[in-house]
Amino acid sequence: MPKTKAFSLWTEYDIYLFLAGNHFKLYEKFGSHEIVVDGESGIYFSVWAPNASEVSVIGDFNNWSHYKHPLLNREDQSGIWETFIPGVTISEIYKYSIRTSRGALLEKSDPFAVKMEQAIQASSIITSTWYVWHDKKWMADRMEKSINNSPISVYELHLASWKKSENKPNQYLTYRELAPELIDYIKEMNFTHVEFMPVMEYPYNPSWGYQITGFFAASSRFGAPTDLMFLIDQLHQNNIGVILDWVPSHFPGDANALHCFDGSFLYEYEDPKKGFHPDWKSYILIMPVPKSNLF
Missing domain, CATH: 2.60.40.10 (Immunoglobulins)
Incomplete structure (x- = not known):
């Protein structure tokens, strides 16, 4: 090497x-x-x-x-x-x-990885996010679909439990497998938007995605980052808006993740009274600003 x-x-x-x-x-x-x-x-x-x-x-x-x-x-x-x-x-x-x-x-793990393993001490995965989008019309017209200009109806769902494979009920549907079935359902029920509970990578299934270890990684439970792009692209092409839940409030203390990242409290408060969430057993995320004497 x-x-x-x-x-x-x-x-x-x-x-x-x-x-x-x-x-x-x-x-x-x-x-x-x-x-x-x-x-x-x-x-x-x-x-x-x-x-x-x-x-x-x-x-x-x-x-x-x-x-x-x-x-x-x-x-x-x-x-x-x-x-x-x-x-x-x-x-x-x-x-x-x-x-x-x-x-x-x-x-x-890499805090900026775009893909991670499904494992307790997950490693990061080098991957590409190259994707050719086909939703130019949606992007050009979406301002007309804003809440100020037209009524909206939002369908919120959890990807891991919304629907399972008929042939393999213990397996998740992939982003690509979800696309046609979700689009048909959204249209049938006359929703204008779909809101996904967090799709960022998380280790603990019962948290429903609200304890994130990879804020830039789409969960590999359902496929690659480009597969999520495909799902969003297909929704846009069918005039369905997409909202992604984002949870920049706390993260679990998994040894491979953000907690004490470089041996210091880099992404959380050092004081446990400020930095630890006793109900969730998680750490309060702060948005750190580098210390420098250049300013």
């Missing part, structure tokens, strides 16, 4: 916006991205871990070695770690190996 290469997707302006807490497309920079560098195809990795002493990427491609593919810590006070690994491809699974300031070694 080739060694890592120094490479960055971050411009000085990106770093400026990030440190100011005003970068609204971080998903284009963080996470894993398939690119070509100096004629070699591979994967670029980037993660925020400002209090880590070492970060590396681990996966099947390096036998889960904590030392073969280290990330470089940017020298701009951003706390961003990054690297490019030639030869790594789509569909590989990976995590970040994070050495804390106290020497502990953590294995964390």
